[in-house]
Amino acid sequence: SQKIEQNSEALNIQEGKTATLTCNYTNYSPAYLQWYRQDPGRGPVFLLLIRENEKEKRKERLKVTFDTTLKQSLFHITASQPADSATYLCAPNTGTASKLTFGTGTRLQVTL
Amino acid sequence: GAGVSQSPSNKVTEKGKDVELRCDPISGHTALYWYRQSLGQGLEFLIYFQGNSAPDKSGLPSDRFSAERTGGSVSTLTIQRTQQEDSAVYLCASSLALTGKGETQYFGPGTRLLVL
Numbered sequence: 001s002q003k004i005e006q007n008s009e010a011l012n013i014q015e016g017k018t019a020t021l022t023c024n025y026t027n028y029s030p031a032y033l034q035w036y037r038q039d040p041g042r043g044p045v046f047l048l049l050i051r052e053n054e055k056e057k058r059k060e061r062l063k064v065t066f067d068t069t070l071k072q073s074l075f076h077i078t079a080s081q082p083a084d085s086a087t088y089l090c091a092p093n094t095g096t097a098s099k100l101t102f103g104t105g106t107r108l109q110v111t112l
Numbered sequence: 113g114a115g116v117s118q119s120p121s122n123k124v125t126e127k128g129k130d131v132e133l134r135c136d137p138i139s140g141h142t143a144l145y146w147y148r149q150s151l152g153q154g155l156e157f158l159i160y161f162q163g164n165s166a167p168d169k170s171g172l173p174s175d176r177f178s179a180e181r182t183g184g185s186v187s188t189l190t191i192q193r194t195q196q197e198d199s200a201v202y203l204c205a206s207s208l209a210l211t212g213k214g215e216t217q218y219f220g221p222g223t224r225l226l227v228l
Binding site: 093101103 | 147
């Protein structure tokens with residue numbers, strides 16, 4: 001069955017450093033992969049989408065890579081700030097249906 | 113409003129009671145989705161609606177769960193004879209279209225349901 005793995009342990013980093021979050025998937029071939037941010041008590045908010053024919057996508061301090069051979073996406077936040085503290089969810093999807101399948105998310109904590 | 117709204121924001125009910133959760137999508141969005149998020153778990157897809165097409169109910173966990181979307185806009189998720197394991201945050205999302213090409217989903221704040 002399809003499986004999405006994100007590190008369940010919180011990632012603690014110092015302000016100004018680069019945070020790297022990992023999303024691994026097995027048993028399917030997503031046509032695209034989305035990353036969402038979720039703050040406590042709020043719904044997820046879309047950040048970036050990367051397609052299977054794209055290796056890398058950037059938006060301001062965010063960078064996403066997509067390696068279909070490794071079945072992995074990496075999500076980077078450069079020059080991290082305390083305001084970046086949140087849970088980050090990945091959602092790799094095949095494109096044949098638009099219902100999203102989410103990973104359980106990784107909580108990022110950026111400290112001063 | 114500018115975003116997806118959901119009501120109530122919190123709901124406490126007794127086991128065996130029925131509950132109705134409401135979602136108002138963004139105006140003009142033809143696709144509407146319901147998800148459930150249990151504590152420490154990922155989002156679990158429940159159901160989606162696209163225009164006048166028959167909804168995809170493949171994620172509904174049991175026949176106690178049902179949803180309607182009236183007039184292509186507001187949606188109601190109904191849980192009958194609630195059980196304690198139904199306690200979770202129920203999230204609604206909407207998107208512009210259903211192309212399967214990665215359209216962005218816009219989520220509401222969720223309804224926190226607690227079944228005692």
